[in-house]
Amino acid sequence: MKMSVIQRSEFKERLHPRIKELGFSLNRLKKSPLSLIGLSLILFFLAIAIFAPQLAPPKYSHNPYRIPRDGYSAIPRPPSPEHPFGTTEGQYDIYYGVIWGTRTAFRVGITVVGSILVIGIILGSISGYYGGAVDEIIMRIVDTFMSLPTLVLAMALVSALGHSLDNVMKALIIVGWPSYARLIRGDILAVREEDYVQAARAVGCSNLRIILKHVLPNAIYPLLIMASLDVGAVVLTAAALSFLGLGAPVGYADWGQMTSFARNWVIGPPSNPLAYWYTITIPGLFILFFVLGWNLLGDAFRDILDPKLRRR
Amino acid sequence: MKMRNYIIRRVLLVIPVLFGVSIIIFVILSLFSPEQRAATFITDVKQLRDIQGVIRMHHLDAPLYVQYFSWIKEVFKGNLGWSKTASRPVLEAFFYFLPNTVELGLFSTPFIILIGIYLGSTAAVHQDKFVDHITRAAAIIGWSLPTFWFGLVLLMIFYGYFKGLFPPESLGLSSNLYVNSENFVRFTRINTIDALLNREWWIFIDALRHLILPVITLTVVQCALVMRIMRSSMLEALGRGYVTTARAKGASEKTVIKKHVRRNAMIPVITVSGYLFAGLMNGVVITETIFNRKGLGWWWWRSAVQLDIPSIMAAVLFNGVLFVLTNLIVDLLYAYIDPRIRLG
DSSP, X not given: OHHHHHHHHHHHHHHHHHHXXXXXXXXXXXXXXXHHHHHHHHHHHHHHHHTHHHHSOOSSTTOTTBOOBSOOOSSOBOOOSSSTTOBOTTOBBHHHHHHHHHXXXXXXXXHHHHHHHHHHHHHHHHHHHXXXXXXXXXXXXXXXXXTSOHHHHHHHHHHHHOSSHHHHHHHHHHHHHHHHHHHHXXXXXXXXXXXXXXXXXXXXXXXXXXIIIIIHHHHHHHHHHHHHHHHHHHHHHHHHHHHTTSSSOTTBSOHHHHHHHGGGGSSOOTTOTTTTHHHHHHHHHHHHHXXXXXXXXXXXXXXXXXXXXXXX | OHHHHHHHHHHHTHHHHHHHHHHHHHXXXXXXXXXXXXXXGOOSGGGGGGHHHHHHHTTTTSOHHHHHHHHHHHHHTTOOOEETTTTEEHHHHHHHHHHHHHXXXXXXXXXXXXXXXXXXXXXXXXXXXXXXXXXXXXXXXXHHSOHHHHHHHHHIXXXXXXXXXXXXXXXXXXXXXXXXXXXXXXXXXXXXXXXXXXXXXXXXXXXXXXXXXXXXXXXXHHHHHXXXXXXXXXXXXXXXXXXXXXXXXXXXXXXXXXXXXXXXXXXXXXHTHHHXXXXXXXXXXXXXXXXXOOSHHHHXXXXXXXXXXXXXXXXXXXXXXXXXXXXXXXXXXXXXXXXXXXXX
C-alpha cells in the first residue's frame, strides 16, 4: 500500500513538467478565439459524421456512400422540402451527398495523416538515430519526393494505380510521408547527443527503448502540429483530385466529386444567371469550413507549441 | 576560389535528386503494362500500327534495369514519346502549351510576392493588434479555399452575373481567329506580349480580360503562404539585436522596419521559393482546368484523365527539373550574398 503511494508520487514527479506544459498549452488555447472557432468547426463536422445515418437515412443500406437519385434529368433542381439543398445534374441529392461526404472527408484525412505520421516517424527515427549510409539514402529519397509538387505527383500516381478514392489515399500517403520523416530526423539529431539519452545508453537501454522512451516524447510536438495542419491540406488535395475526375466515382458521397457536377452549371439562363448557385456553393462551403477548422486549430497550435513564440 | 568550390559542390548535389526523380518516374511507368508503356517511345503516328515491334525494340519485356537504361537513353535524346491528348510528340506539345502557362505565371507571381510580403510585414509590425488578427484570419481563409471551387464561384459571378465580363479560356472567338491569321506575327506565342508587339490593343485588352480571373484565383490562394512565412520571419527579425541597436542609435521606426527588419525577414521567403514554385504549379493545374486555359496544367489534367502516360511522366520530369534548378539558383545567389555559406 505504502509502496504504491510512493510509486504514484514518483510517477507524478516524473511527468510533472510535461503535465504542467500541457496545462499551459491548453490554457493558451482557451485564450485564442480563432482556435476555439476551429475546434468548434471540427466538432460540428464530427457530429455530422457520427449522426449521418440519422441526418440522412441511407437508401442503399449495403452502400450508404452512394448518393440516392431522384430521376435522371440533367438539369439541377433548386432546394425544396424534399431535397433541402436541391439536386445536381443527374438528380443526385446534394443534402445527402454533403452529409455522407463529411464521413468521407474524415476517413480520407485521418487515414492519410495517420499513415504518413507512422511511416514518417519510423523512417525518420531510423535515419536520425543511426545516421551514416542509411541516413544518406533515406534523406536523398526524401529530397526527391519533396522536389515534386504534391498534386502533380499524386495525379501521376493515381493514373498509374487507377482512378479511385482508395488510390487517391494511397497516392497522398506516398507523397506525404517525406516531410514528416525529415522533421522527426532533425529533432532526433538534436536530442541524440543530450545527456539523458547518453545516460540511457550508459545504463544499457536498447536502441528501440531509447527511441520510444527518451527520444520520441521529446520530439513529437512539432510533428503533431504539422499533422493537424495537414488534415486540412490532405482533404483539400483529395477533393481537388476527385474534382478533376481522378478520385471518387460519379455518384459517390464526396465533396470534391460533387463540386465537379457543378462545372456545367456555372451560369444559368440569361434571365437568371445565378439560377444554379446551390450546385456550386453548398459542397464548396462544406470543404472550405472543414479545412478552415483544421487550419485554424493547427495555426493556434503552432504559436502555442513553438518555443520561440510560446512565452512572449 | 572558395566560391568556385562551393559552386561545384552545389551543382553536384543536383545529380542524386534528378536521378531520384527519374527513378520515381520509372517506378510509376513500370506499373503499366508493356503495351501501355510502348507509347512512351513512339514519336511517329506510323509506329502505332506496330506496337509489338516497339515493345521488342525498346526491350519492354526485359528485366527492369535494362528497361531503365534504354528508357533514360531515349529521354536524353529528347524523345519523351507521343502525347495522345495533344496529338503530337510530347516535347513539341510541351512547347505548344508552355506560353499560356508562362503568361499566367508572369502575371500572378508579382502579385503573389508583393501582396504576400506587404501583408505579412504589416501583420508582424502590428502583432496581436486588430490588423494582425484580420490579415491572419484572411490568410488562413485563403489557405483553406479550395482553388477549384473559388474559381467556379468567380466564374459564376463575373462570367454569369455580369454577363461575360471576364470570360474563361485564354482568348475570345474573334481575337483567337485574328491571332492565328497571317496579319498577326507570333513572336513569343504569349498572347498579351504578342499583342503589344503587334500593336493590336483590342487583342491585348481581350487577353487581359481572360487573364483576370485565373490570376485572382491563383493569387488569393498562393499569397497566403508567402504572407504566413513573411509574418513569422518578421517577428523573429524584430527580436534581434541589430534592431535594438538601430533603435538605440535613434533611427526612426520606419527606417528600422524598412532597412533592417524587412530586408532580413525576406531571406526565408527567398529560401522557400522552390516550394512556392511547386505550390504555384499545383495551383496552375487546377486554375487552368477550371478556366479552360490551354496551358501545361490543362494538358496534364487531360493526360491524367485519359491515361496519356508519356505526358504525365513529362509533367513529373518537368516539375522535378524546374524545382532543382530554382533551388540551385537560389542557393548560388545566397552564397554570393552571404559569405558564411560558401566559407562554412
